[in-house]
Amino acid sequence: MGINDYAAVADLYDIYVPATFDIDFFITETKKISGDVLELMSGTGRVSIPLIEAGVNLTCVDKSAELNAVFAKKLEDLGLKAEIHQMDVRELELGRQFAMAIIPFNSFSHITSPVDQRKTLERIRQHLRPGGIFICTLTNPKVRQKTVDGQLRLLRIYPLPETGGELLLWIVENRVPEDARIVEALQFYEEYDSRGVLFSKRYIELYYRFTQRDEFEALARAAGFRVNALYGDYSRISFNEDSPFMIWVLEKAD
Structure with missing residues (x-):
């Protein structure tokens, strides 16, 4: 990995x-x-x-x-x-x-x-x-692991200065079955223009221990x-x- x-x-x-x-x-x-x-x-x-x-x-x-x-x-x-x-x-x-x-x-x-x-x-x-x-x-780990619950959550909404729109960042985190000390996270990025129209969506897969x-x-x-x-x-x-x-x-x- x-x-x-x-x-x-x-x-x-x-x-x-x-x-x-x-x-x-x-x-x-x-x-x-x-x-x-x-x-x-x-x-x-x-x-x-x-x-x-x-x-x-x-x-x-x-x-x-x-x-x-x-x-x-x-x-x-x-x-x-x-x-x-x-x-x-x-x-x-x-x-x-x-x-x-x-x-x-x-x-x-x-x-x-x-x-x-x-x-x-x-x-x-x-x-x-x-x-x-x-x-x-x-x-x-004792504090951070409380949010690793397998639930999709909206982390935050950020302004997009160049377009006047917004970036929505979503995350879902799960323990890796083979090793519970490792977390798999999916982060989803949604970009909306000033009218609230979605124009870009992407995601990355992250792992941390x-x-x-x-x-x-x-x-x-x-x-x-x-x-x-x-x-x-x-x-x-x-x-x-x-x-x-x-x-x-x-x-x-x-």
Whole structure:
């Protein structure tokens, strides 16, 4: 099972993922270190661009040529620069080391095999200098799994500025029978014009894994990291069983 492909909705991604709740957190964390930062699974640059604007020397990696193209165009329009590499994080090979690596927006969960998760963590460690920091964000399975109920739900309605219409995003999520820790999600995208007439409908199939706290910590330690902190949200409150997120701050061990 490969990492999810957003090619079919690359042109819509910035419309339905306008989130900014984690931006200040990553700006603050990257400012704590001296050196270059590696952002993995960077998508269209939702987090990347604010970091670059804040003065972070950023290198970005994503496997999607389509998302990278959107990101590159945004950089060009803003007069900004960053290295962008099209690469699967499971096969990460850049030939250099960084002071920090980050995977925002729970994207690590899209690596659904524990073997691939371990391999990815080892690759990331190889790309960190001694004492380098890796920040990995995940949802808390106990909280997130409550919405995995097999029911088709309207997530949200988004305005389409170019047409004056609206984008309706629907989702249905089910556990994979072979492994209940893996979720199969279908996301449906309906575009309506200003008169409410449907003019485009498409969908993508996504998979993600619920990785428990103990499971991730064991993987991280086995890959050569030690845990510096585990936050439950982006205000840096300590993680507890009811926290919405698991925000791991790991350090490359000797």
